[in-house]
Amino acid sequence: MKRLLYIACLVLIAGCTSRPKIEMTIHTCSPMPAPRASAAVAVIDSTAYLFGGRDQTGKALNDLWRYDARTDTWTPCGTTPLSPRINPAACSLDGKLYLGLGFCGRHSQDSSYLRDWWQYDPKTDTWTQLADYPNHYTDRAVCFTEADRLLVGYGFCWNYRRDMFCYHVAENRWDSIDVGASFHGFPTRSFGGTGCTCNGHHYYGTGYYGGSLDWWGELHADASGKTGRWTACTDVPGPGRTLAASAATKRYVYLFGGLHYGGVNTTQQSLQDIRRYDPEQDQWTWVGNMPEALMNHCSFAIGNRIYFGLGETIDEEIQDKLYYIEE
Numbered sequence: 001m002k003r004l005l006y007i008a009c010l011v012l013i014a015g016c017t018s019r020p021k022i023e024m025t026i027h028t029c030s031p032m033p034a035p036r037a038s039a040a041v042a043v044i045d046s047t048a049y050l051f052g053g054r055d056q057t058g059k060a061l062n063d064l065w066r067y068d069a070r071t072d073t074w075t076p077c078g079t080t081p082l083s084p085r086i087n088p089a090a091c092s093l094d095g096k097l098y099l100g101l102g103f104c105g106r107h108s109q110d111s112s113y114l115r116d117w118w119q120y121d122p123k124t125d126t127w128t129q130l131a132d133y134p135n136h137y138t139d140r141a142v143c144f145t146e147a148d149r150l151l152v153g154y155g156f157c158w159n160y161r162r163d164m165f166c167y168h169v170a171e172n173r174w175d176s177i178d179v180g181a182s183f184h185g186f187p188t189r190s191f192g193g194t195g196c197t198c199n200g201h202h203y204y205g206t207g208y209y210g211g212s213l214d215w216w217g218e219l220h221a222d223a224s225g226k227t228g229r230w231t232a233c234t235d236v237p238g239p240g241r242t243l244a245a246s247a248a249t250k251r252y253v254y255l256f257g258g259l260h261y262g263g264v265n266t267t268q269q270s271l272q273d274i275r276r277y278d279p280e281q282d283q284w285t286w287v288g289n290m291p292e293a294l295m296n297h298c299s300f301a302i303g304n305r306i307y308f309g310l311g312e313t314i315d316e317e318i319q320d321k322l323y324y325i326e327e
Helices: 002-018
Strands: 040-044 047-051 064-068 073-076 089-093 096-100 117-121 126-129 142-145 149-153 164-168 173-176 194-198 201-205 216-221 228-232 245-248 253-261 268-278 283-289 298-302 305-309 322-326
Touching (some): 040 096, 047 298, 089 149, 142 194, 164 216, 194 253, 245 305, 253 298
Parallel strands (some): 040 089, 194 245, 245 298
Antiparallel strands (some): 047 064, 064 073, 089 096, 117 126, 142 149, 149 164, 164 173, 194 201, 201 216, 245 253, 253 268, 268 283, 298 305
């Protein structure tokens, strides 16, 4: 009997150590004056720029807002030359924003999946239209930043693809990245995934393809920007998810909530958990729960603070709240 109890204790201990948990304190920030879901966000220094999305009525937006983390204040940046859109892409490089793509219109029309790509210089308040994205798979594309180029892809256009492209900033040119994946190989084709860059490494995963997914991988692109490969990482714990948000500090990737959706005629579940990924250990850790379960929300990191919020609940209530956790 004692031997059985000893074995049971060992199993219980192993189960606890295999899924480490810590709990980080959640702080509340100033709410956004113009609440929205499905927006894009990018950071320059201590300022986050939030673009596009949709409001409570479903109206697509094309405004740009600035959040100053030092003063915890929101400021509108005025009108933009971009048309209204949901699920745009945004990133920053050398003090400038790069943004565009997204969706607005009918799902069955290629023209609804927007290809325009822009540069915004906050110092001069100048907009410059750049070369169009190479295809129409632009709904909720992911954007990674490197020293002198951007890696963009994994968007949706009424079908599932996993195209990745390299945008060469100095040459204003797009190159297709051949990652050498077969039609049914890794990584999974999907819509609604999330990703970010952590200490120069690009991570992406989750999404939806016949059901919510839990895969997680790292993208490697060679110096030419024309070839690359994916390597598989540890799957995200919990149920598969789509429409989640992620952001990274120099050490960790943080993933927030999302929607678990099994497909047509199945139940759906809005997720509230916050997970932290350690690239060195290839390990996920539960670090807390958001105050409410969210999807189509946003996340960004400034220093050791990781912000999350806005988005919508499973009842389609658009949120204005912003929070942060701190390492």
